[in-house]
Amino acid sequence: MSKLTRFLFGAYTLCVPAERVRDVFNVLITNNIPFGKTGEKEGSFSFCLSPKGYRRYRKICGEKFLFGESARETGAFAILCRYRLRFGMFAGILLFALSVFLSSLFVWDINVSGNVSITEAEIFERLDAYGFRLGTFIPGADTDEICERIILEAGNISFMKINMRGTVASVEIHERKADAAAEEDRSPSNLVAKYDGQIERFEVSGGVPAVEYLQPVKKGELLVSGAIDSNALGYRLVQARGKVFARVTLTFESVVPFENTEKTYTGKEISQKSIKFFSKSLNLSKNTIIPYEKYDTIVDEEKLYLFGIIELPIYRVTVTYKEYEQAPHRLTRDQAYTRAQKALSEQTENALAEAEILSRKTVFSENETGLKLYTEVYCIIDIAEEVKISAN
Amino acid sequence: MKKQSKPRAKKEKIALFSRAIAATMPRMTLECAERHALLLCGCKKIEAYSPEETVISTAVCRVRVRGACLRISFTGDGKISLCGTVSAIEFE
Numbered sequence: 001m002s003k004l005t006r007f008l009f010g011a012y013t014l015c016v017p018a019e020r021v022r023d024v025f026n027v028l029i030t031n032n033i034p035f036g037k038t039g040e041k042e043g044s045f046s047f048c049l050s051p052k053g054y055r056r057y058r059k060i061c062g063e064k065f066l067f068g069e070s071a072r073e074t075g076a077f078a079i080l081c082r083y084r085l086r087f088g089m090f091a092g093i094l095l096f097a098l099s100v101f102l103s104s105l106f107v108w109d110i111n112v113s114g115n116v117s118i119t120e121a122e123i124f125e126r127l128d129a130y131g132f133r134l135g136t137f138i139p140g141a142d143t144d145e146i147c148e149r150i151i152l153e154a155g156n157i158s159f160m161k162i163n164m165r166g167t168v169a170s171v172e173i174h175e176r177k178a179d180a181a182a183e184e185d186r187s188p189s190n191l192v193a194k195y196d197g198q199i200e201r202f203e204v205s206g207g208v209p210a211v212e213y214l215q216p217v218k219k220g221e222l223l224v225s226g227a228i229d230s231n232a233l234g235y236r237l238v239q240a241r242g243k244v245f246a247r248v249t250l251t252f253e254s255v256v257p258f259e260n261t262e263k264t265y266t267g268k269e270i271s272q273k274s275i276k277f278f279s280k281s282l283n284l285s286k287n288t289i290i291p292y293e294k295y296d297t298i299v300d301e302e303k304l305y306l307f308g309i310i311e312l313p314i315y316r317v318t319v320t321y322k323e324y325e326q327a328p329h330r331l332t333r334d335q336a337y338t339r340a341q342k343a344l345s346e347q348t349e350n351a352l353a354e355a356e357i358l359s360r361k362t363v364f365s366e367n368e369t370g371l372k373l374y375t376e377v378y379c380i381i382d383i384a385e386e387v388k389i390s391a392n
Numbered sequence: 393m394k395k396q397s398k399p400r401a402k403k404e405k406i407a408l409f410s411r412a413i414a415a416t417m418p419r420m421t422l423e424c425a426e427r428h429a430l431l432l433c434g435c436k437k438i439e440a441y442s443p444e445e446t447v448i449s450t451a452v453c454r455v456r457v458r459g460a461c462l463r464i465s466f467t468g469d470g471k472i473s474l475c476g477t478v479s480a481i482e483f484e
């Protein structure tokens with residue numbers, strides 16, 4: 001009999017003195033009564049009989065056992081009978097079973113997959129707006145309807161599906177491609193100049209160019225017109241599309257004062273711990289008042305696991321408040337120059353990402369109050385900017 | 393009368409058939425799984441038992457098994473299994 005069988009169906013453990021164990025075994029063998037799980041303890045042997053085998057053995061023995069053995073019933077039924085007056089235990093077992101059953105009706109975890117540019121936080125926010133979050137009652141949530149509404153509301157999602165696997169919701173998303181999104185908007189438009197410059201070349205795929213090669217243009221001037229007048233089809237409005245490259249001079253400036261305030265931490269900090277279960281939070285700290293005037297807040301959420309492998313929908317949240325003070329600080333010339341250079345690089349990196357740089361001139365000036373970096377970049381860049389044509 | 397004799401005849405046939413089969417089969421078999429388990433079929437009774445030595449009487453001979461931590465189980469129909477570390481098996 002396996003352990004599980006013994007527990008579920010019950011078994012009898014008999015204990016026999018060592019000198020009589022042979023006789024007991026022979027009686028059992030002669031009467032074809034199976035036994036097993038023999039063990040030795042303090043000069044006596046124990047073995048297990050099935051309930052049926054035990055009843056047959058008792059019939060053979062009569063009122064008293066023949067060889068001085070003692071019997072003990074084991075198994076689930078025996079335990080229940082032994083503790084039948086302990087109502088608290090049964091109530092606890094019932095509560096446990098109920099908790100296990102009820103907990104399977106709520107969402108414990110939400111996993112998002114397939115997202116590239118859309119963040120998980122954005123997805124959770126959208127789901128939360130329709131009442132789908134950790135702790136949501138699963139039978140009451142219409143996941144198909146939620147997905148349809150989110151797809152209609154968000155312009156950048158082409159497919160969304162929530163699959164429930166037990167208590168874990170797997171959200172699968174396919175994002176709409178940027179080209180597809182842009183192509184959908186085919187309303188009439190013109191292309192105008194973003195900067196002053198001299199036209200270098202065209203790459204026009206929609207509309208009629210309104211400027212010529214080497215023509216100087218001003219900011220806001222029409223480059224490609226979306227209004228087409230043809231003899232065959234008459235006057236019509238289309239979406240002007242393409243790129244217009246021009247030689248432009250772009251300027252960037254970065255000013256860094258020597259005197260500024262710097263944030264320094266005083267070293268004092270307070271931590272508050274809490275437990276987050278689904279969307280409910282239980283504060284574990286006595287003190288909730290923060291005695292600092294200025295402080296940074298750092299929130300750390302740690303998911304809890306059972307036996308290190310089973311994920312629970314419980315988070316241990318630690319909020320740390322670090323005090324800081326703003327002290328006046330004077331930068332050295334080198335420090336100010338480094339900061340100015342860094343700020344200037346950030347500006348130019350974004351603006352000149354697809355530009356062909358022909359020359360660059362940087363001017364550095366300094367006075368008592370601060371330092372200024374000024375750079376002029378002569379480059380060839382796409383200056384076309386789409387402007388919609390209004391109906392009026 | 394005929395109805396009563398039919399089941400009896402059938403039983404006698406089955407018994408005859410079983411005896412014929414039994415006569416061709418060995419009366420005692422012993423199987424070993426490495427040194428840790430032993431199955432003995434055709435047992436009649438246990439002559440002696442202790443975790444270090446067990447003597448079992450079969451239809452053909454006596455089998456003495458020596459070892460350490462020998463645990464005995466009876467699965468019915470004359471089959472005894474011994475688990476533990478077997479160091480020697482003797483036939484007497």
